[in-house]
Structures are given as structure tokens and as C-alpha cells.
Amino acid sequence: MYKIVKKQQLNDAVVLLEIEAEFIAKKVLPGQFIIFRIDEQGERIPLTVADYDREKGTITLIVQTVGRSTKMLGAMEAGEYIQDVVGPLGIPTHLEGLKNVCVIGGGVGCAIAYPQAKALHNAGAHVDMIAGFRSKDIVIIEDEMRAVSDNLYVMTDDGTYGEQGFVTVKLKELLDAGNKYDAVIAIGPIPMMKFVSATTKPYGVKTIVSLNPIMIDGTGMCGGCRVSVGGQVKFACVDGPDFDGHEVDFDELMRRNSTNKEQEAHDCENCRLRGAHNA
Numbered sequence: 132m133y134k135i136v137k138k139q140q141l142n143d144a145v146v147l148l149e150i151e152a153e154f155i156a157k158k159v160l161p162g163q164f165i166i167f168r169i170d171e172q173g174e175r176i177p178l179t180v181a182d183y184d185r186e187k188g189t190i191t192l193i194v195q196t197v198g199r200s201t202k203m204l205g206a207m208e209a210g211e212y213i214q215d216v217v218g219p220l221g222i223p224t225h226l227e228g229l230k231n232v233c234v235i236g237g238g239v240g241c242a243i244a245y246p247q248a249k250a251l252h253n254a255g256a257h258v259d260m261i262a263g264f265r266s267k268d269i270v271i272i273e274d275e276m277r278a279v280s281d282n283l284y285v286m287t288d289d290g291t292y293g294e295q296g297f298v299t300v301k302l303k304e305l306l307d308a309g310n311k312y313d314a315v316i317a318i319g320p321i322p323m324m325k326f327v328s329a330t331t332k333p334y335g336v337k338t339i340v341s342l343n344p345i346m347i348d349g350t351g352m353c354g355g356c357r358v359s360v361g362g363q364v365k366f367a368c369v370d371g372p373d374f375d376g377h378e379v380d381f382d383e384l385m386r387r388n389s390t391n392k393e394q395e396a397h398d399c400e401n402c403r404l405r406g407a408h409n410a
Contacts, residue, residue: 162224237319
């Protein structure tokens, strides 16, 4: 059992949870993830670790409550316990040797991009960070991102905060201005990562993306998280989750991620009805 020691609502649909997980906290590195189960009947859900405290023995998860299990997790409070937290899983992001990097987060993907920027900043690298959101009301962890970047550019689709436009608008502006990045790290919705990769390709800039395919066991045995990278089949849980953005078949990934869309909508509706009945 894993105790929730802190809960913070970041916006209407995103919650931060700090969880006691001593052995995971000792080993986890930026880019790695865990798989949790709320109870013995719960489904296995992967979440990238947003932060960790080795001394306290805690890990931080930032959760977007979009499905049944994440909504159940988001409804839990400090002092309650989660049945299982397994990890750290996946290969840490290869940050060695990077001196000038642009880290890009989209929406809740900023929570995953943050530890990458933090590690690079702590290692002495120059970090430009671009954070994209639909509007001002869903902006999260701005202060934390600003603290670990030399320049933070907040973009909103509707222009209600920061600069108006997609993250690719700012990225192209920085590249055209002559910024010579060793790498661009992009984490967020699949379409965002696809277009970031398309933006950097003409400039020949190495681009790392963190993929979020359907995942079940986290050990590569089920095959559910397979992705096509450079014409080869890879398994995100053991070969990733980071891959070369210029080689990922994003269109196939989007199709596969929509496989259970109808069932997920049905489950969410059942959750809503149960909640209304119990109110």
C-alpha cells in the first residue's frame, strides 16, 4: 500500500499527488514512469513521474482525470492509500552531453517535460522551455517551469495568457533566430509532438518525444504498447518511452490510441451516472 501524503488541485481536470514510494524514489530518473492500481480490482494505469524526493522517499504524479481510474485517483485525498505502484519503468531520457536544449510541454505534458528541464538545468545546460495550453484557466506549474529554465515561453491557443499560438510557432521563431539546440525534447498530445518533429526536421535538430501508447503490463510481454519507429516495431514500456521524433509513425500511434475510445466513453458515462445516483 502506498500513502498519499499531499494533494493539490492544479486546475479543474488536473491534480498533483505526492505519494510515499521509498524504493521508487531512490532510483527513478527523468523520463521514467510507474504503473498504479487503486485497488485489487483496478486497471493498470501508467503515469510518468513528474518529480521525486529521494530524502523524503516520495514521488510526485500529476494526473489528468479523463477516465474512470484517473477520476477515482483524483478523488482520493491525502492520508488515503493506493493498492499498487510499480516502477520505475522505462528507459530514462538520455540527457548526457546536452548543453543547449529546448524543452516543450503541451498541456499536462508539461508535468512530464518539467523533470527533463530540471535535470538539464541542474547539470548546467541552457534550457529554453515552451509550455502550451488551450487557455489561461488550465495553465499548470508555471512557477516550477520558470525556476528550471533560462527562458520560459507560455503559449495559449486563444491568447488569454502569455503569447497566442501553438508551441510550434515559438519553436520556429527561436530556430529562425539562430538558436543552435543540441536537442528539442517534446512531450504532450500526439499531434503536438508530430508537428514539433515536423518543424525541427528541416533544421536537422535532434528531437526526442515521449510516447503514450496503450499499455498494460509494462514489461513488454503483452505487446499492447507497440509503436512503429524507423519502420521497426518497438515497445514503449521497455524500448522507450522516449524515441526519435523524426522516425515515429505518429498517424499509426493516433489510430491505435483510439482503439478503446468507445469503451472509455461508456465507462466514463457509467461513472457519471453512479456519481449522480450517490449524490
